[in-house]
Amino acid sequence: MVEHRQAAALSSDQKKFLTATEVAEILDVSRSTAYRIIRRLNAELDKAGKITVAGKVSARYFYENTYL
Numbered sequence: 679m680v681e682h683r684q685a686a687a688l689s690s691d692q693k694k695f696l697t698a699t700e701v702a703e704i705l706d707v708s709r710s711t712a713y714r715i716i717r718r719l720n721a722e723l724d725k726a727g728k729i730t731v732a733g734k735v736s737a738r739y740f741y742e743n744t745y746l
Contacts, residue, residue, distance in 0.1 A: 695734040704746065719743060 696704075702712035719739060720730040 693737055695731060696737050696740055697734055701735065701740065705744070 698709050698712040698716055701707075701715060702709045705712065705715070707715075713733070716733065716735045719735045720732070722743075723730050723736065723739060
């Protein structure tokens with residue numbers, strides 16, 4: 679049981695999705711610009727047949743496509 683909690687704590691540090699606020703902070707842009715970027719990235723993912731979440735973007739896909 680303790681191992682399961684530790685694994686959950688580790689995975690929460692490595693977020694799978696970024697919010698618009700986080701994207702705005704990372705790129706130093708406004709939240710409205712961050713939402714526009716997220717919509718664009720999610721549209722690309724949707725076109726590739728991936729499931730997306732409105733207002734959030736896959737952290738891995740974000741970093742791959744922003745070259746950070």
